[in-house]
Amino acid sequence: MNLSQITHPNQLHGLSISELQDIARQIREKHLQTVATIGGHLGSGLGVVELTLGLYQTLDLNCDKVIWDVGHQAYPHKLLTGRYHCFHTLRQKDGIAGYLNRGESQFDHFGAGHASTSISAALGMALARDIKGENFKTVAVIGDGSLTGGMALEAINHAGSLPKTNLLVVLNDNKMSISENVGALSSHLNKLRFSAPVELLQKLEEQFETLTHIDSVPELNRLKQGVKRLLVPKMGAVFEELGFTYIGPIDGHNLEELIATFSHAHQLTGPVLVHVVTVKGKGYEIAEKQQINYHAQSKFDLATGKAITSSKPKPPSYSKVFGETLTKIAKSNPKVIGITAAMSTGTGLDILQKQLPGQYFDVGIAEQHAVTLAAGLASEGMRPVATIYSTFLQRAYDQIIHDVCIQNLPVFFCMDRAGIVGADGPTHQGMYDIAYLRCIPNMVLMAPKDEAELQQMLVTGINYTNSPIAMRYPRGNGYGVPLKEEGWEPLPIGKAEILRHGDDVLMVAYGSMVYPALQVAADLSTQGIEATVINARFAKPLDADLILPLAKKFGRLFTLEEGCLIGGFGSALAEALLDNHVVVPVIRIGVPDQLVEHATPEESQLDLGLTSSQIVERVKKEVQLQLAVQVLRDDSFVQKTTAVVIGL
Template sequence: MTDTKTPTLDRVAGPADLRSMSDTELRNVADELRAEVVEAVSQTGGHLGSSLGVVELSVAIHAVFDTPRDKLVWDVGHQCYPHKILTGRRKQMPTLRQGGGISGFTKRSESEYDPFGAAHSSTSISAALGFTISRDMGQPTGDAVAVIGDGSISAGMAYEAMNNAGHEGRRMFVILNDNEMSIAPPVGAMSSYLSSLSELSRAGPFGGLVAIAEGMEQLAPKPVRDGARRARELVTGLENRGTFFEELGFDYIGPIDGHDMAQLLSVLRGAKARATGPVLIHCCTVKGKGYAPAEGSADKYHGVSKFDVGTGVQAKAKANAPSYTAVFGDALTTLAEEDPSVVAVTAAMPSGTGVDRMAKRFPNRVFDVGIAEQHGVTFAAAMAATGLKPFCAIYSTFLQRGYDQIVHDVALQGLPVRFAIDRAGLVGADGATHAGSFDIGYLGALPGMVVMAAADEAELVHMVATAGAHNDGPIAFRYPRGNGTGVPLPETGRVLEIGKGRMIREGDGEVAILSLGTLLSDCEAAARILEAEGINATIADARFAKPLDMALIANLVQTHKALITVEQGAMAGFGAMVLQSMAAEGLLDLGCKVRTMCLPDRFIDQAAPAEMYRDAGLDTMGIVEQVTRVLGRDLKVVTLNAKRR
């Protein structure tokens, strides 16, 4: 890191130091903290724009509230870098999102100032209410403060929590960080409502805070002033019926300038002094505030790789192959050109899932439902019921949020929703919270569900075509984060036979390796190492976790001494389904040794994906070691020869 002078920030060992500072000094802390965040993230990569947008808010909250006794819960947590610096982790910032380093999200095991872990959206208000109840039942905790963005507050869980909190009527604080962005611009009626909201509740204990918010337009910088102007365009008469939040039982304060330290401190201090029930404070902020490249392109600087502070140019390695996301997006667009019934659904991730490529060509056939996976799945199910062909493109880790809808609204009714599951397997710097480890098991358990996994980008193109042609029930295909292997891509996909795998390499009958997904390349590399040691392994690509190619499996079992399954998923997934099906058909009685290789029964912390798979034993040498163990061969000879190569 460069030698940035931060004399005021240097005096902050923890939040208690902020509480002894003057308001002017707190303003200086914020200015220095913003520069520190930019410098730190430039060295590691990470979530930049969201963190820059809450610098003043982070300082003000810690200066006013008694953290860690008061519980501060950041929704999602990707905006927590200023918070981490202020809470004793400044020296650890060079390890941010690195193997063995600090998390890019809040994490209970990391600091007492992180009372509740986060990484998925819309959980903060529920957690804050839980802390509030605990306080009122005599637990040694103080006030609870939830900070939630305008994107996250669009999800149903946030409303469930607000409804419950309003009913309870207990003292707690929700700070709405309204920057008109999540990753992509937020969508839906609530987003429109927030952009037009201005009139304040003048009754109750907060009437004296109204003037602060009403003077905002004249005092704030232009981006925030424009937001306030839009907010004041709401039709009159709101006082008689209350804001939406007031109807839920909250006292509402705002909107206020989330970058004006004086306003923030005055409002937070006043709210803390007077609150008897739940309070919502509406702060308008600018994503990327104070760093021109991030302010000018909020979506591109939401998550960044390492970058040059002076120019904002990000350091990205030149790819030798397209990303799986891009391949999916292009294949889906091609399919949509051929079939007008094809539509796409995404949950606030059009760019992240690649459906933005289809949206450029067919904007009226791509639907961004916001952070609302439950709604998105049922929405897609109803479209499938009418004959449309919905592709529901959602990251594996986020698809978990819509599981009941997958069961009840899709699988139970046999509706042909196509699930495009991006970020399957381990994902790197975002760590355990974003790992796509469980979808094989939780989808494979559902009657009538077809589950595929692409071994490479060409296979992904074929699976998009297969999903498009499948009308006999739900179908899912999974693929990882990152770039493909560089294989040639077909111009159009070929429809695969459902439940049919393929032979990749014929061995001599000692051991067969049955792979599902992109670890096929590691299986092939392992086979080359083993061949040099006189072990000629057979390799097959299952393609389908469900239905399994039992003819292929039976052939492998009957002609080999050992069978090893390999997958990028958790226990109770592909290997478990193979074992269960083999047992049902008596194939376990034939004398073939069977071993399963899957992710271990633990959450794996962030690191480079290759390091994570090595840690899990799911890489080339891990496969070599498993083969030599099951065959009783000398592992040392194989390992030494592999290292020499």
């Protein structure tokens, strides 16, 4: 059978092992060709091809439900569920999503962009099934990296207390999240991979089953359970003690073993965990050898594995500048501690890890723990720098409020990927951090206009110990401005700067929108409109002493931000004006109340009205409207004056 002919996963039923192996080969070919051409996540999907085929061979996907964790590993799932012919549109505007999307397919039963959610969602579906008296299988597929997330452990704890609720958890164990896994759970899984297989246990269990009335004889039943505990490997025993029936570890690339194991697991009652060992990047030798680098890739040459890049050199990324600068600061200040939640390479903290491992902690996919760990460090006089993507920091909101802000501990939050991030779609857009942080007492918020100002803000945040402080910065490359190797000066808290003077328009921009604001001002100047441009630097506290008098002078102002308008930077300025009895129009330019779907950042900016040319047109219309209103007011004054004179 050709992969292109599969429109429903039930078409896998009845295929021989050799036919399934041929489908596996085709999946890998399509997966590799697509990601090499347009970019995307690579290693995880290649590693679960046989797991997906073996699982779907044993399920009726007309009714049974498979819930995938994260979505990195779900590319084979997409290829087997009717999306082969549109797979080339992966992560592109109006194409298929890089993650699970309930609106995209009947087989995407639960959206997944953040990790550690699948067991909770699958358990909820299983409980709903039982309450409604329905009959279908529910399966959660979760990676060992995601198992470090507290939410997954909470779900396991709950599921294990429900012995009558049928739930299958498939643990896809490839020893990796994005980077190498960390922590005690990972260590236990490593030991388990080298433990004796469970066939002996299964055979002994079969022998026990031949003994009639074994459960009614306490001594025999205790013997059965004791033997079971002795034979289940240490980590498996942990799951058993938590109420799961544990099976594994099994070879995640052996289709015969996978099908037999899943078929057996479906016959068991209560919560079951099947431990499957896979190789991240399986089938593409380069990805197998470089699992961290090939977790995700931009366009690359399949033959060499090398990225296809522009010949024109690019400025360094914000993440790289951040990592290098933080490492230099940390070398002279042993109290500086970098913290990441399984994103060392993405945040640039891998630089700190390599040079100063004693001042670096990777806590795994555990943002809540990362924040409270930072709070504990800060309470003892350390300078913790919690470096977490904007979208992932949302997961630790309670900890930010209770453990950091209420106790007014000087934790420095550094939010990478703030703003529009592109092809990963709505689960990864960093849209909400301004709004969700500025409402919390004691929090200071800042954003650099470029990579050089990021260096200054790093020093500012580390030196500032009066309260928590947070810095947001975008994904991608900087502007190529000169960087300093040392001697960075901290910025005064809450102070903005005027970058350009003009008499017609006032624009106040925050972070990544400062340079676009300068471009808008330059374009307006060619049309006879001169703008004053302010780099706000701080969203909280605002520089009211600078901005409010100028707002009065100009009679209106424009705010520019790369974040949600509701509760965002523009809202902060509007509130400040009202609180100080300055009643002038505020035209807020940012992301409206809508989800930002997967597309290139440039396409998203166009859709959202955030390109320079679109902002120019909006400013011109507002200026023209202001002039028209002024003319009407003047005409009204002339008419009233004339009427009075005639009346006299």
